[in-house]
Amino acid sequence: MAVHHATDIQQLQRLPWFHFLAALGALYLGAVTLRLLAYLGLPNFLHSPTPTDLRRRYGAWAVVTGPTSGIGRSMAFELARRGLNVVLVGRDPGKLRDVSDTITKTHAGVQTKTVLFDLAFVSTAQGEEAMRRLREVVDGLDVGLLVNNAGVAKPCAVYLHEFDVDAWVKMIRVNLWALTEVTAAVLPGMVARRRGAIVNIGSGSTEAIPSFPLYTIYAATKRYVSQFSRSLYVEYRSKGIHIQCQAPLFVDTKMASSVAKAKRFSPFVPTSDAYAHAAVRWIGHGALCVPNAGHRVQRCLAVVVPDCIHDWLRLREHLRQRALFQRLRSARAAPSTPTIGTTFREKS
Numbered sequence: 001m002a003v004h005h006a007t008d009i010q011q012l013q014r015l016p017w018f019h020f021l022a023a024l025g026a027l028y029l030g031a032v033t034l035r036l037l038a039y040l041g042l043p044n045f046l047h048s049p050t051p052t053d054l055r056r057r058y059g060a061w062a063v064v065t066g067p068t069s070g071i072g073r074s075m076a077f078e079l080a081r082r083g084l085n086v087v088l089v090g091r092d093p094g095k096l097r098d099v100s101d102t103i104t105k106t107h108a109g110v111q112t113k114t115v116l117f118d119l120a121f122v123s124t125a126q127g128e129e130a131m132r133r134l135r136e137v138v139d140g141l142d143v144g145l146l147v148n149n150a151g152v153a154k155p156c157a158v159y160l161h162e163f164d165v166d167a168w169v170k171m172i173r174v175n176l177w178a179l180t181e182v183t184a185a186v187l188p189g190m191v192a193r194r195r196g197a198i199v200n201i202g203s204g205s206t207e208a209i210p211s212f213p214l215y216t217i218y219a220a221t222k223r224y225v226s227q228f229s230r231s232l233y234v235e236y237r238s239k240g241i242h243i244q245c246q247a248p249l250f251v252d253t254k255m256a257s258s259v260a261k262a263k264r265f266s267p268f269v270p271t272s273d274a275y276a277h278a279a280v281r282w283i284g285h286g287a288l289c290v291p292n293a294g295h296r297v298q299r300c301l302a303v304v305v306p307d308c309i310h311d312w313l314r315l316r317e318h319l320r321q322r323a324l325f326q327r328l329r330s331a332r333a334a335p336s337t338p339t340i341g342t343t344f345r346e347k348s
């Protein structure tokens with residue numbers, strides 16, 4: 001039997017197309033392996049890439065949107081620590097002043113500028129005025145880096161029909177529309193100088209799992225961020241501009257604690273400072289990255305779980321959150337009733 005088998009293989013090997021098919025198969029296997037390695041983020045799977053001198057490579061100034069809390073605030077500080085001057089774009093003048101003062105006090109020689117801009121008003125008359133100010137500020141500076149970080153996840157854990165359209169429009173404006181306009185505002189200077197990097201903060205809700213029910217608009221805006229970044233990456237790399245989508249999973253910020261009891265998963269939930277420390281090292285490395293090592297492990301584990309299980313688990317968890325939010329809203333509507341605690345922090 002074994003002898004027959006060996007003879008069959010020898011005969012097969014004599015056929016002219018056998019070697020061609022074998023080569024094609026090997027090429028295909030090689031391509032699949034390379035894709036898998038790229039997906040895992042190798043060779044930087046366990047360690048973040050070695051830091052680049054961002055100021056020298058891209059330019060002296062960075063623009064950060066949403067620098068007044070969470071990831072954006074930590075990114076602004078991390079960039080300042082690396083010697084970049086920072087343009088801070090946010091909606092709250094007091095918080096902007098506070099971040100600006102702290103940066104200049106902590107990092108001697110680093111300059112800051114602030115632009116007051118409520119991104120929810122982008123492409124309205126009020127938003128146009130703020131956008132004009134931003135363009136004016138950016139035009140006169142050697143802006144090498146833009147971090148499009150500002151984002152909103154509210155309303156959290158609701159069916160699409162449960163909120164009025166204004167809430168969705170606001171989310172779409174901040175997460176997607178403003179990010180597009182701010183990118184378009186900094187690109188001309190980068191193109192003229194033939195250098196620059198743009199980091200768009202996407203989300204693991206679209207990069208690590210197949211669905212994010214009850215946060216549908218949020219996840220859809222983040223899918224836009226990912227596709228927008230990928231196509232721009234191809235469009236602008238020959239012009240010396242590196243465009244990247246960074247996809248965090250849970251990071252311990254105001255947004256995460258308002259969305260879920262993030263601390264439950266604490267080994268996998270970095271602080272915003274730890275996240276930013278890794279995120280800045282990834283700038284210039286790939287079109288899409290998951291900067292935190294714990295998040296990369298989670299993303300790999302998620303790949304082996306069938307989509308239907310992800311769908312079921314997410315829906316179950318988000319329905320649980322929806323029930324909690326409903327109780328919280330009812331408690332707020334009736335001030336005399338005791339509230340359900342401080343796990344969820346909501347801010348309009």
Ligand SMILES: NC(=O)c1ccc[n+]([C@@H]2O[C@H](COP(=O)([O-])OP(=O)(O)OC[C@H]3O[C@@H](n4cnc5c(N)ncnc54)[C@H](OP(=O)(O)O)[C@@H]3O)[C@@H](O)[C@H]2O)c1
Binds near residue numbers: 072091174247
């Ligand atoms: N934390 C996570 O687990 C996680 C996971 C995946 C992706 N992300 C993404 O990471 C980014 C940062 O989120 P975060 O967790 O750091 O949230 P955060 O702590 O709530 O910070 C959000 C930032 O965006 C600003 N912002 C919100 N609405 C704005 C508006 N209309 N105009 C101008 N600025 C506005 C906020 O300003 P104020 O200080 O004035 O509110 C704040 O500076 C977001 O794009 C988010 O989608 C976060």
